[in-house]
Amino acid sequence: MQVAYRAHNLIDAHLAKHVLEDAGIPAFVFGENLLGGAGELPLFGVLRVCVPDAALPEADAALRAAGLRDDPADPIPEADPGLLPA
Template sequence: MQVAYRAQNLIDAHLARHALENAGIPAFVFGENLLGGAGELPLFGVLRVCVPDPCMPQVDAALQAAGLGGEPDAPTWEDEPGLQPA
């Protein structure tokens, strides 16, 4: 499995998943169950849409066709050296 898309919110993740599935690519949303665990605190980089390794070459075309490609990834704590997970 490889990360095909990093979503900014749950709706974004499912839009990407459905776009990939409509293109015949099996896709899975990971991190969906973690959203309620932080309460009111925003979590970044938790939602990922993953696909099997052999399907990665078709992912970019499917996401571009759905208007989801080319967007910046959601920020993660690794992106900022001063931020560390609690």
């Protein structure tokens, strides 16, 4: 199994899983049962959507087509030349 998608929350994980299953790719959400293990503390990086090794390229294409694998935007956008700091 290969990690096809790292989810931020449970809804995000199942959204990716359903996108993959609709594309005919078997998918499994790992870490779903660990969410309540830390009590009130949020756990990050626990949820992973995994697919069989051979299906990883197809899974990547399906996630990109669904808009779930977009390249991140520039974290520091260019400043608008008309705006100056106070």
